[in-house]
Amino acid sequence: MSSTPSPVARPSQATLTGRALRLRCPACGQGRLFRGWLRMNDPCPRCGRRFDRAPGYLLGSIYFNYGVTTLLVTAAYFAGYFSGKLTSQQLLIALAAFSVLFPMWFFRYARALWIAFDERWDPWPNEQEQRELKRAAAAAEEK
């Protein structure tokens, strides 16, 4: 028996994004990425896809979190500034609070979007991961 997954059709970007927004595995769409607010399932409880593929791999999600936060704060700043309903001081306080709270809430989605983005461009398992899976399967059979 081999634990190497068989190649399957690659999901579209829309499918991957939908899975990410539901916090599901990008490969199978079934397994949950998180088992708590911050704790990740790794690997996928359904298909075995590794979510943390290498040391530092998940740091890429910071780009998603930072980018989305920056876009929203920039849009909210201009909307608030030109609406004239808030003073500069009120706008500063509101956006500073948003800049702290939103990334904490968005953390799981940023990770899910990062993993889905990576699945699109470097589907799991890549060649190196396939070799490691075969090596691990062979070592398990020798025992």
Ligand SMILES: [Zn+2]
């Ligand atoms: Zn899965």
